[in-house]
Amino acid sequence: MKYFSLIWAGLYRKPIRSFLTLASIFIAFLLFGLLQSVSRAFESGVDLSGADRLIVAPKYSIVDLIPLSYRNQIRQIEGVENIAHRTWFGGTYKDPANFFPRWPVPAKEFLEIYTEYILPPEQKQAFITIRTGIIAGRSIADKYEWKVGDKIPFIADIWENKDKGPWVFDLVGIYDGKDETVSTDQMFINYDYFDEYRAFEVGAVGTLILKISDPDQSAAIATQVDAMFANSSDETKTSTEQAYNQMFAKQMGDIGFIMTAILSAVFFTILLLTGNTMAQAIRERIPELAILKTIGFTNRSVLLIVIAESVCLSLLGGILGLVMATMMIPGLGASIPFFIGLEMNPVTFATGVCAAIALGIVVGLMPAFRAMRLNIVDALGKHV
Amino acid sequence: MADNLIQIRDVCKTYHRGKMEIPVLQALNLDIQEGDFLALMGPSGSGKTTLLNLIGGLDKPTSGSVEIGGQRIDQLSETRLARWRSRNVGFVFQLYNLLPVLTAQRNVELPLLLTGLSGAERKKRALTALSVVGLEDRATHKPAELSGGQEQRVAIARALVSDPCLLICDEPTGDLDRKTADEILDLLQVLNRDHGKTIVMVTHDPKAADHANHRLHLDKGSLTAEIPA
Numbered sequence: 001m002k003y004f005s006l007i008w009a010g011l012y013r014k015p016i017r018s019f020l021t022l023a024s025i026f027i028a029f030l031l032f033g034l035l036q037s038v039s040r041a042f043e044s045g046v047d048l049s050g051a052d053r054l055i056v057a058p059k060y061s062i063v064d065l066i067p068l069s070y071r072n073q074i075r076q077i078e079g080v081e082n083i084a085h086r087t088w089f090g091g092t093y094k095d096p097a098n099f100f101p102r103w104p105v106p107a108k109e110f111l112e113i114y115t116e117y118i119l120p121p122e123q124k125q126a127f128i129t130i131r132t133g134i135i136a137g138r139s140i141a142d143k144y145e146w147k148v149g150d151k152i153p154f155i156a157d158i159w160e161n162k163d164k165g166p167w168v169f170d171l172v173g174i175y176d177g178k179d180e181t182v183s184t185d186q187m188f189i190n191y192d193y194f195d196e197y198r199a200f201e202v203g204a205v206g207t208l209i210l211k212i213s214d215p216d217q218s219a220a221i222a223t224q225v226d227a228m229f230a231n232s233s234d235e236t237k238t239s240t241e242q243a244y245n246q247m248f249a250k251q252m253g254d255i256g257f258i259m260t261a262i263l264s265a266v267f268f269t270i271l272l273l274t275g276n277t278m279a280q281a282i283r284e285r286i287p288e289l290a291i292l293k294t295i296g297f298t299n300r301s302v303l304l305i306v307i308a309e310s311v312c313l314s315l316l317g318g319i320l321g322l323v324m325a326t327m328m329i330p331g332l333g334a335s336i337p338f339f340i341g342l343e344m345n346p347v348t349f350a351t352g353v354c355a356a357i358a359l360g361i362v363v364g365l366m367p368a369f370r371a372m373r374l375n376i377v378d379a380l381g382k383h384v
Numbered sequence: 385m386a387d388n389l390i391q392i393r394d395v396c397k398t399y400h401r402g403k404m405e406i407p408v409l410q411a412l413n414l415d416i417q418e419g420d421f422l423a424l425m426g427p428s429g430s431g432k433t434t435l436l437n438l439i440g441g442l443d444k445p446t447s448g449s450v451e452i453g454g455q456r457i458d459q460l461s462e463t464r465l466a467r468w469r470s471r472n473v474g475f476v477f478q479l480y481n482l483l484p485v486l487t488a489q490r491n492v493e494l495p496l497l498l499t500g501l502s503g504a505e506r507k508k509r510a511l512t513a514l515s516v517v518g519l520e521d522r523a524t525h526k527p528a529e530l531s532g533g534q535e536q537r538v539a540i541a542r543a544l545v546s547d548p549c550l551l552i553c554d555e556p557t558g559d560l561d562r563k564t565a566d567e568i569l570d571l572l573q574v575l576n577r578d579h580g581k582t583i584v585m586v587t588h589d590p591k592a593a594d595h596a597n598h599r600l601h602l603d604k605g606s607l608t609a610e611i612p613a
């Protein structure tokens with residue numbers, strides 16, 4: 001690349017300005033990388049779990065409870081393979097800020113249904129047999145430095161126990177997700193112990209979770225379940241886990257949309273300002289470009305040199321920004337539970353690189369055409 | 385007797401500024417022999433630069449012909465004219481016109497970027513050209529670190545590096561003090577005498593014109609010869 005010295009000469013002419021331009025492009029593409037990855041996460045939240053699970057919730061309010069005994073009637077329904085349940089435990093671990101979901105669940109059925117949680121067989125067994133056992137997701141265990149065998153205490157808030165004291169559990173297992181889309185930011189408590197030791201509402205649970213054999217039957221089964229308990233004191237509302245998650249994801253999506261809108265505005269503002277600066281930098285060098293033409297550089301080579309220069313700058317800034325975003329994203333994922341497992345998508349990266357090249361060309365094109373059509377006599381003389 | 389290197393026949397040049405026409409050169413004829421050192425004098429605005437630009441292939445006449453080394457350069461396309469310039473003409477301007485961020489050596493190398501020469505060969509030739517103008521020890525200096533006279537020498541080295549037969553100099557000493565100007569003119573004289581370069585130089589300065597073999601006077605678009613002093 002023998003023209004490199006010329007391209008470098010253009011950029012080095014005002015090093016501070018080139019550096020600031022580079023920095024703006026860097027920040028714009030850092031934003032771009034983060035933005036794209038986060039909005040992907042908002043979108044992907046929807047399809048985290050399968051349609052083969054139904055959630056049976058209290059009809060009117062999610063803080064209501066339903067009797068566990070419903071299980072026996074539901075089991076009669078054709079197509080229901082297995083039934084688990086969960087109840088919001090609440091509680092405080094050391095500090096109220098240490099927030100993560102904790103659920104009492106029936107150990108055996110829960111592990112059968114939630115095959116996306118991976119544990120060694122002996123830990124599964126321990127969870128089923130040890131009454132005070134709990135299992136925690138990998139990211140929770142890492143965050144609080146828990147090891148299997150630790151005793152983990154919680155101060156009660158919703159669920160007082162019979163001794164009106166703290167709940168102390170034994171950590172018997174740490175689960176991983178079967179792939180990176182599965183978050184590991186929850187904790188599960190052996191229900192039998194919870195139910196026996198709680199001070200009130202014995203036999204009541206938050207939601208029932210039905211594993212069904214054929215997802216196509218989900219609507220029919222949901223209707224059947226709700227009909228079964230219609231006009232009872234505890235009516236139910238049954239939906240697929242997917243729909244349940246979708247509702248949640250929609251609210252996140254709205255937040256995502258606002259974030260996307262703001263960040264996009266910032267991104268494009270930076271690009272406009274940068275483009276203007278780069279175009280101006282080239283305009284200032286018109287006399288130098290005229291010299292090149294005098295010496296015998298053709299119009300085409302002058303055009304290419306100018307475009308190469310702006311592409312170099314925007315590509316360098318763009319790649320640095322995208323690399324920085326790639327490095328920051330896992331950290332971002334680890335600090336916000338919903339984003340766990342977030343990482344730079346190769347398509348996002350490639351899109352960013354293409355955008356950087358396009359930016360360089362668009363910005364360089366106008367002044368490059370001017371430089372190309374430049375009349376040497378006018379540019380050298382004082383007749384411009 | 386040497387052949388004519390340059391033949392200018394019935395050249396007219398008219399500039400257009402909007403609707404206004406500015407006739408600068410009218411039916412001008414000029415022959416310059418190979419190996420000549422010609423000084424072109426005349427009042428400001430008389431068209432000296434315009435004529436020089438026509439000879440150097442930077443501009444084309446409105447009518448008439450410009451033939452250099454047997455080549456009708458007024459008939460070349462822009463791209464071919466650019467290539468012709470890179471092979472046949474070296475340019476020296478009043479304001480040196482070096483690229484400020486490049487070292488002397490890199491500035492001198494610029495015309496060689498248009499050739500197929502390797503980087504090492506380009507460097508070698510640039511250093512040779514710098515030594516011809518007596519600046520081999522300033523190869524790594526940038527223009528801002530050089531005096532005006534040194535900058536003009538670098539510009540002359542750049543004009544020489546691709547070994548053109550013709551040097552076009554537009555007031556090369558216009559921005560220099562007497563002593564430095566004389567050094568530059570001596571250098572041009574050496575290039576003419578010992579290296580066989582044909583030189584066409586525009587100048588205001590009668591002392592500068594003394595270094596040339598011939599003088600021509602351009603006034604209101606026509607030429608008159610002057611007997612050398």
Ligand SMILES: Nc1ncnc2c1ncn2[C@@H]1O[C@H](COP(=O)(O)OP(=O)(O)O)[C@@H](O)[C@H]1O
Pocket residue numbers: 377378381383399400401406408426427428429430431432433434435
């Ligand atoms: N590019 C141009 N456009 C319009 N007029 C020009 C241009 N170049 C030169 N002129 C006019 O042509 C005349 C001769 O200019 P020039 O050749 O530069 O004179 P000199 O070099 O002898 O001072 C001047 O009147 C100048 O204003």
Ligand SMILES: [Mg+2]
Pocket residue numbers: 432433434
């Ligand atoms: Mg002039």
